[in-house]
Amino acid sequence: MAARSINFAGQKVWVEENGDGTPVVYLHGIVDLHGLDAAPMAFHRALANTCRLIAPAHPGCAGTDEDETMETMDDVVFHYLRVLDALGLDTCILTGSSLGAWIAAEIAVRHPERVEKLALIGPTGLFVPGHPIGDVFWYAQPDDGVRYDGLRELLFAGPRTETGMTMIPDAKDNIEREMLKYKVFRFASLIGFKPPYLYNPRLSDRLDRYTGPALILRGAEDSLVPAAHAHAYAEGLGDAQLEVLPDCGHSLIAEAPALTAQLVSDFITN
């Protein structure tokens, strides 16, 4: 278990790296390492038992420098190309959760030659008419100043699940966790604060650029990203398998860490 920073072009990128074997790059979401937690969660630890898991923090998140000039998905993709270069990874298995899965898909359609396999866990990123992604920015402010039911409803299987209440309690969290949350929302806002949020209108038509193996995971109770998005990913990416996990919401890695890690690891090794 190790965290370190890599530097390029005067920028510091915070990377959590664990395990041995096949390099797997993991791009985080909100309820995630670097998003709410400073340390790897059960999902990351389980997955790192089967591969070399490399999890960089997005610009402005955790210990990664903020890039004030960043504003489009192109900027983010170029950033990650530099990260892959700095890590010495000509190709890799690419995975991610939530908005991290969106970024992974954007990298894959631009540079399919660098992505051996693509595993998307609850990906945002598409525009599907009539099926808008939920307003996570709106509900990041609590009701009556104290209740995050709206936010948890979007991010978990329900407004008051045990996992949800632990990850996003109805209280001021410790300041370091609050800061992680603020920073991941700030990054999300920079790239995704455009209704209906967290998408790139061009991505759907580009999915066929990536023809390698892909895995799409979706929580059956995900109320942030409608089911139509997972289907659009599965249809758009040629060689994709879609798995729907029962009783889970948007944050599969927190709600079903063992099963999610198992499915990703099976996909990676098979």
Add this chain to the structure above:
Amino acid sequence: MHPVKLFCWHFMAYPYLPEDFDEKYDSGWVTVPNALWDREHAKGLYQEYIDQLVYADELGFDGMVLNEHHQNVYGLMPSPNLIAAALSQRTKNGRIVVLGNILPLHLNPLRIAEEYAMLDCMSDGRIVAGFAVGGGPEAFNYDVPSPRARRQFWEAIDLIARTWTEDGPFEHEGREYPLRYVNAWPRPQQTPHPPIWVPGARSRETMENAAQRGYAYFLSSRSHGDQTRQAAQAYAKTMAKYNRTYTPFDFGILLSVYVSETDEQAKIESQEGIWYFLRNCLKGHLRTKGRTLTWGPGIPSTSPESWRGFLEQWQFGAKQLGDTEDWEELDQRASIIVGSPETVRDKLLALVEKAQTGNLLIQFHFGNMKDELARKSMRLFAEQVAPALRSESADIFARDFPEMADRETV
């Protein structure tokens, strides 16, 4: 002699909400259904509010203050420049302070430079040009990503100031607003340009940017305790960093006042308007109950360092101004000052001395307050509070800021 400047601020609230508004709706902002707009009652509403501001000018206030809000019941001025245009034709003496145009909501800052220049010419050089970055509700109303809004804001201000001071045509090589031909007609009447005011909520970056450019800082907080003095001192210190000397006229605050013959009378007359204002207009803005969108991780406009400072002080679920339950609590917040002329004068003088601020931007009309009550309070203030406030504040400033004696202030 430099007496405190006394401005009359009108928010132009929507006054015809149903009695059960607070029970039924979680916010007076962004999602408050516009089906509640009553066309019949609303006839003449703008006229009533504009007339009150004209009255302020007649009473000798140093200026009238307007600002920009969208999709809410708190302030019915999506375009404050329209009201400023009306005032330019109906008032004679006072400054017209627009505090401010929310720059990131506009496609091109050149338009704001042009409109302010027009208003300055139309008002015979009476415009104070305020610029605001916008908060949570604005982010949701116009879908401007909050971190980007701040970047757009300062580029826009610099472009506007340059538009007013530099001969055109010139090219602006900005990241947000690149322009090949900048050559605004008309130019503002005031030289080098209308005074620029920037509101801030104590964030370090706003103070730094405003002080560096020599603009006046307006504290947007509505409650005034020790933090108001600390903010003034922080701004003085920031100005010193850029070799500028702080005067009370570099700093302004917002407060609300109701004056009547006696303390008791003032409470009786103002209570309906004040509680309507607190419960309904502040709901969604400065009230914890309901859905408050003023700040939070979903609208992350401040830098992470500023957010850390906020987190360290923030009590989770703490009451805000709009959650005030009784008069005693209201007194403690030093935001809405209600009483006889003597009471109001003493409290304002104490605030001026403590915060060392030379600009009092005062709200006289609250929520659904009746026209005659707002006018009565303004008149009593102008006749029985303002004279003493002006002369005594001038003495305080002469004592505390001797170097200001021969300086001209805006």
